[in-house]
Amino acid sequence: MPGPPATRSAAAEEPVATRKTTVLQVREPSAPWLVHAGTVLVDSGPLVALFNGADRWHAPVRAWLQANPAATLVTTWCVATEVCALLARRIHNEAALDFLRWAQRGAIALDRAAEGSLTEVLRLSERFADLPFDLADASIAEAAARLKLRHILSIDADFDVYRDRAGRPLVNLLRR
Numbered sequence: 001m002p003g004p005p006a007t008r009s010a011a012a013e014e015p016v017a018t019r020k021t022t023v024l025q026v027r028e029p030s031a032p033w034l035v036h037a038g039t040v041l042v043d044s045g046p047l048v049a050l051f052n053g054a055d056r057w058h059a060p061v062r063a064w065l066q067a068n069p070a071a072t073l074v075t076t077w078c079v080a081t082e083v084c085a086l087l088a089r090r091i092h093n094e095a096a097l098d099f100l101r102w103a104q105r106g107a108i109a110l111d112r113a114a115e116g117s118l119t120e121v122l123r124l125s126e127r128f129a130d131l132p133f134d135l136a137d138a139s140i141a142e143a144a145a146r147l148k149l150r151h152i153l154s155i156d157a158d159f160d161v162y163r164d165r166a167g168r169p170l171v172n173l174l175r176r
Contacts, residue, residue: 036151036173037070041144042108044082044136045155046174047075051087051095051102057155064153064174073108074147078139080110111143120145131158144170 049057050065065071075083080103087095103110121138140152141162152159153174162170 035070036068038151039072039074039147039149040068040173041140041147041149041152042073042075042079043140043152043154043156043159044075044079044086046153047079047083047099047108048086048090049155051083051099052091060174061153068173073153074111074143074149075108076111076136076139076143077113079136082134082136111147113139113142114146117142117146128162131161141170 046057046061046064049055049061052058080099083099084096087099102108117139120142121135124141125135125138137156137158140154140159144150144152150168151171151173154172155174157175159170159172160175
């Protein structure tokens with residue numbers, strides 16, 4: 001006995017000219033930040049995360065850097081010292097050396113404190129003494145004022161409360 005007759009789908013029986021086609025529009029997800037091409041002061045948190053693949057901020061920092069290839073990264077010697085200490089303690093000495101090699105290749109510039117920087121760091125530290133404001137943070141705030149920069153990369157929400165001399169907030173490009 002022959003089996004049941006073969007069935008055809010309704011779409012196959014429908015003439016091609018009358019078939020409805022659904023066009024799917026797929027858009028790339030937008031990054032949570034805007035592209036920045038200027039100079040950016042970088043705090044220790046993103047730098048530690050960049051050199052520590054296990055850090056929860058590792059992927060967001062890498063993504064920000066990849067999305068902003070024209071950004072010029074600058075940090076302070078205080079931050080570099082903190083980064084090296086944290087990388088050596090949390091991972092291994094080699095991670096700290098990798099950070100220094102990366103800086104030596106020009107991936108990030110180390111700002112030299114100017115005459116009067118220590119006085120300004122002390123003033124900022126006293127002004128924000130009730131906040132968890134350490135030397136590295138104070139050096140970033142001082143460099144921002146001295147270099148007339150407002151854009152920073154930090155994983156710390158602390159920077160959200162600080163203002164430049166004109167009363168404008170620093171713009172944390174990583175936490176927008």
